[in-house]
Amino acid sequence: MLMKIIGWNSIESVPQNTKKMFIVRAFKVTHGPARNYTSDPVATWAENGEFPRWKHEFPPTHWCELPDFDETE
Numbered sequence: 001m002l003m004k005i006i007g008w009n010s011i012e013s014v015p016q017n018t019k020k021m022f023i024v025r026a027f028k029v030t031h032g033p034a035r036n037y038t039s040d041p042v043a044t045w046a047e048n049g050e051f052p053r054w055k056h057e058f059p060p061t062h063w064c065e066l067p068d069f070d071e072t073e
Helices: none
Strands: 017-026 042-046 062-065
Touching: none
Parallel strands: none
Antiparallel strands: 017 042, 017 062
16 A cells, blocks of 8 residues: 655654654755755654664654554454
8 A cells, every 4th residue: 555645844843752653854965975865764763852763874854654554464
């Protein structure tokens, strides 16, 4: 099933200290060797102002909430 992402939110507004999953991404990174780079999206959660699965040296700039889904057998 395809998921349509409605829109990206500023990273400052992401809920903290939750195990809820988010997609995070950095848009228009302008430092380092790559100019105007947009990262691939990363599925992670927010924990004490950090995103445990985010592996880039630069911080994410935007987030989008993943929808809840039911576990299926």
